Amino acid sequence: MHYLTIKNNQPVPVSDIPEISYNAFLILNTGMVVETAGRHCVNYFGYPEGEKILLICCIADDDEHVIYISSSVVDIHSELHSFTAKQLCFEKFEREIHENYGVQYSDHPWLKPVRYAHDRFDKTNVISNYPFYSIDSEELHEVGVGPIHAGIIEPGHFRFICNGEQILHLEIQLGYQHRGIEKLFLAEKPLNQLATLAENIAGDTTVGHSVAFAQVWESLTGFEPGRDIDYARTIALELERIAIHTGDLSAVCTDIAYQLGSSVFGRLRTPIINFLQEWCGNRLSKGLIRPGLNRYPLTSELAKRLTVVLDTFEPDFTEMNKELFNMPSALSRFERTGVVSTEDASAIGAVGMTARASGVVRDTRVSHPHCLYSELDHKPIVKRHGDVYSRVTIRKKEVFQSIKYIRALLENVPEVPELQSSSILKTPCADLFTISLVEGWRGEICHCAITGSNGKLIHYKIKDPSFHNWMALALSVRNNEISDFPICNKSFNLSYSGHDL
Amino acid sequence: MLSVLLIVIAAIFFTGIIIRTKSLASGRKGPAILQPVRDVIRLFRKGVVYSETTSFVFQIAPTIYFASVIMAMLVVPFGQSRGVLSFNGDFIFFAYVLALGKFFTIIAAMDTGSSFEGMGASREALYSMFAEPAFFILMGSLALLSGHTSFHEIFAALHIGSQISYALAALATFVLLMISMIESSRMPIDDPKTHLELTMIHEVMILDNSGFDLGLIFTAGYIKFAIYGALIVNLFIGVIPYEYAIPSFFAIQFVMAVSIGLIESFMARFRMNHNPQFIVALTSVSLLIFFGVLLILQKFM
Numbered sequence: 001m002h003y004l005t006i007k008n009n010q011p012v013p014v015s016d017i018p019e020i021s022y023n024a025f026l027i028l029n030t031g032m033v034v035e036t037a038g039r040h041c042v043n044y045f046g047y048p049e050g051e052k053i054l055l056i057c058c059i060a061d062d063d064e065h066v067i068y069i070s071s072s073v074v075d076i077h078s079e080l081h082s083f084t085a086k087q088l089c090f091e092k093f094e095r096e097i098h099e100n101y102g103v104q105y106s107d108h109p110w111l112k113p114v115r116y117a118h119d120r121f122d123k124t125n126v127i128s129n130y131p132f133y134s135i136d137s138e139e140l141h142e143v144g145v146g147p148i149h150a151g152i153i154e155p156g157h158f159r160f161i162c163n164g165e166q167i168l169h170l171e172i173q174l175g176y177q178h179r180g181i182e183k184l185f186l187a188e189k190p191l192n193q194l195a196t197l198a199e200n201i202a203g204d205t206t207v208g209h210s211v212a213f214a215q216v217w218e219s220l221t222g223f224e225p226g227r228d229i230d231y232a233r234t235i236a237l238e239l240e241r242i243a244i245h246t247g248d249l250s251a252v253c254t255d256i257a258y259q260l261g262s263s264v265f266g267r268l269r270t271p272i273i274n275f276l277q278e279w280c281g282n283r284l285s286k287g288l289i290r291p292g293l294n295r296y297p298l299t300s301e302l303a304k305r306l307t308v309v310l311d312t313f314e315p316d317f318t319e320m321n322k323e324l325f326n327m328p329s330a331l332s333r334f335e336r337t338g339v340v341s342t343e344d345a346s347a348i349g350a351v352g353m354t355a356r357a358s359g360v361v362r363d364t365r366v367s368h369p370h371c372l373y374s375e376l377d378h379k380p381i382v383k384r385h386g387d388v389y390s391r392v393t394i395r396k397k398e399v400f401q402s403i404k405y406i407r408a409l410l411e412n413v414p415e416v417p418e419l420q421s422s423s424i425l426k427t428p429c430a431d432l433f434t435i436s437l438v439e440g441w442r443g444e445i446c447h448c449a450i451t452g453s454n455g456k457l458i459h460y461k462i463k464d465p466s467f468h469n470w471m472a473l474a475l476s477v478r479n480n481e482i483s484d485f486p487i488c489n490k491s492f493n494l495s496y497s498g499h500d501l
Numbered sequence: 502m503l504s505v506l507l508i509v510i511a512a513i514f515f516t517g518i519i520i521r522t523k524s525l526a527s528g529r530k531g532p533a534i535l536q537p538v539r540d541v542i543r544l545f546r547k548g549v550v551y552s553e554t555t556s557f558v559f560q561i562a563p564t565i566y567f568a569s570v571i572m573a574m575l576v577v578p579f580g581q582s583r584g585v586l587s588f589n590g591d592f593i594f595f596a597y598v599l600a601l602g603k604f605f606t607i608i609a610a611m612d613t614g615s616s617f618e619g620m621g622a623s624r625e626a627l628y629s630m631f632a633e634p635a636f637f638i639l640m641g642s643l644a645l646l647s648g649h650t651s652f653h654e655i656f657a658a659l660h661i662g663s664q665i666s667y668a669l670a671a672l673a674t675f676v677l678l679m680i681s682m683i684e685s686s687r688m689p690i691d692d693p694k695t696h697l698e699l700t701m702i703h704e705v706m707i708l709d710n711s712g713f714d715l716g717l718i719f720t721a722g723y724i725k726f727a728i729y730g731a732l733i734v735n736l737f738i739g740v741i742p743y744e745y746a747i748p749s750f751f752a753i754q755f756v757m758a759v760s761i762g763l764i765e766s767f768m769a770r771f772r773m774n775h776n777p778q779f780i781v782a783l784t785s786v787s788l789l790i791f792f793g794v795l796l797i798l799q800k801f802m
Binding site for chain 1: 523529620623624689692694695697700765766768769771775
């Protein structure tokens with residue numbers, strides 16, 4: 001066997017991961033991805049050991065519900081053949097390895113900086129001289145947007161090449177939000193601070209990322225979360241999904257200048273996040289999820305309260321959707337705008353609702369179940385067309401689905417055991433590797449960790465769903481009108497900080 | 502003179518009423534009716550910041566734009582009272598003095614060298630170009646019907662007709678209302694509220710304007726709206742005595758502002774490539790008016 005087969009959240013000794021020659025590694029992983037549609041790369045990263053780099057590639061198999069881990073050691077100065085030349089979905093990962101450690105690829109088609117990490121290999125690469133793709137032409141013109149955003153969201157630079165109103169090409173340059181979060185995980189910090197750090201990887205996916213971190217930590221320390229902990233996490237994940245999807249529906253309505261939808265969906269988001277505040281004291285659920293602990297158990301009183309919140313939310317949400325999806329002027333903006341084809345979505349390894357809108361069934365809740373999802377009999381919602389309409393419809397339907405799941409879960413509120421001491425969680429076991437996949441509202445979140453011989457974290461790798469999906473946005477706007485870019489962008493609503501880390 | 506007074510009064514309230522309608526329709530209280538005027542007064546007290554890449558064109562454009570709108574306002578009559586200026590063919594003067602102002606805002610936008618403003622300028626030029634035939638076919642038909650070529654005489658003669666002339670007036674109202682939406686960059690052509698430069702038309706052209714210049718542009722915009730409202734009112738009031746005509750002027754302006762507010766609340770903006778189709782469709786409505794006039798005049802044998 002050239003690879004190790006593990007389950008989601010299953011810790012394995014680092015020495016158990018088979019180490020193979022780079023060529024075999026390349027053939028194995030690129031080959032695995034094409035074999036069945038259910039396989040995709042969830043993480044591929046390097047861990048530097050002196051002049052050598054340990055490359056670890058994790059391929060998830062959605063049909064078999066397992067993850068294949070393989071590794072290879074290469075010299076830092078070696079020039080390698082790229083995975084990307086065979087399979088596009090490795091593109092960002094290899095750019096990252098190249099940027100951080102200076103590994104050269106002989107046949108990578110797009111070897112550009114990803115996020116300008118502080119300790120990057122080539123410090124002469126600075127954010128102000130990103131090598132943009134350009135076309136020398138009298139007819140075409142370039143439009144640069146950002147990095148300062150017109151609204152209140154995060155910074156990123158978008159360079160369009162347009163033929164009049166039509167977009168031919170979009171290149172997205174990120175990195176302005178880089179905070180070195182992965183390195184901060186390695187600093188010796190109390191567990192609570194690490195959990196807070198995880199909450200702030202992407203502000204709109206607080207629950208998703210903190211659940212992923214909690215699972216990584218628990219699997220490293222050998223802690224089995226009790227039912228009440230998983231229960232609270234599942235409900236928090238679904239509430240986050242409802243809140244963000246509703247907020248995004250409001251934002252999409254703002255971008256098509258539909259005022260009624262904008263204000264009604266905006267209002268509907270409030271009771272959901274207000275419930276989160278009642279639950280844990282923070283509307284964005286910061287502080288709610290902690291490794292090994294159930295700081296804020298979902299009591300039966302809170303469960304009753306949540307039922308009331310959902311009972312008042314659902315009819316209004318249904319009515320507003322009826323208005324929106326029956327309005328010709330809105331539909332004419334949504335339909336056939338920003339199409340990502342099924343082939344493109346699967347080639348670039350799109351995840352989450354972006355992939356599902358293009359007909360690629362990719363949902364960690366069913367393929368690598370965590371928390372209580374194995375009990376829920378989750379059926380992913382899939383649309384075929386990959387346009388803005390598909391993505392908006394998926395948001396609408398997922399909100400209803402989440403409400404259904406929460407209602408089902410609320411029928412049996414688990415007993416909360418006496419608060420256990422979390423001292424067992426203080427130090428992870430030595431020389432372990434673990435991977436945690438969580439389906440956040442945006443899609444698959446992947447956290448990987450490696451511990452050293454003293455049980456300290458020596459490598460932490462985060463992959464936000466935005467990492468893959470930014471490319472989907474760049475592809476979706478091709479041949480669209482430039483005035484439709486904002487609505488395409490909002491239909492994905494990708495994270496800048498989740499990408500930049 | 503009367504028309505100028507009425508237009509200015511209407512302009513003071515018009516935009517505020519639109520904004521208030523939109524606020525109420527979305528369940529908010531909304532700013533005071535006079536807030537747009539206060540904003541303009543605040544802007545008039547401020548200095549102007551000019552971009553280093555711009556030339557004198559950018560600096561004179563807001564003034565020319567403002568002046569062009571004022572000139573256009575002067576030729577608009579009110580019922581039996583003439584505009585300050587009134588001469589044969591003044592409706593052509595009206596259209597082209599507005600176009601002159603627009604030409605200067607367009608080249609001023611190009612002058613900034615910003616890619617956004619260039620896009621906005623090209624959109625504005627395209628849409629105005631499409632809207633022009635609609636206006637001229639409309640006014641030409643009315644001139645043909647009444648046998649006169651100045652606003653005042655056309656409108657004064659218009660009421661003396663059969664009922665079919667009122668039907669024509671209704672169609673003309675629609676055309677003028679839509680032209681005013683296009684000219685003032687309101688929905689469903691343009692979204693005045695958006696913060697997204699890529700989807701803007703008019704707003705993006707004035708991104709670099711500030712202070713006093715911006716105040717002039719806003720004021721001109723408010724007045725322009727009221728001017729078109731006044732034209733619509735003129736279609737109906739004819740020689741009605743002032744005690745009825747003046748209240749109905751304000752009533753019609755009010756209804757127009759409220760309906761614009763409602764349209765903007767309950768529908769989405771058009772996709773940009775549907776705009777030209779929509780605007781060209783206005784020309785066909787104008788053509789309907791033209792054929793209606795030919796029918797009335799029995800030009801068809």
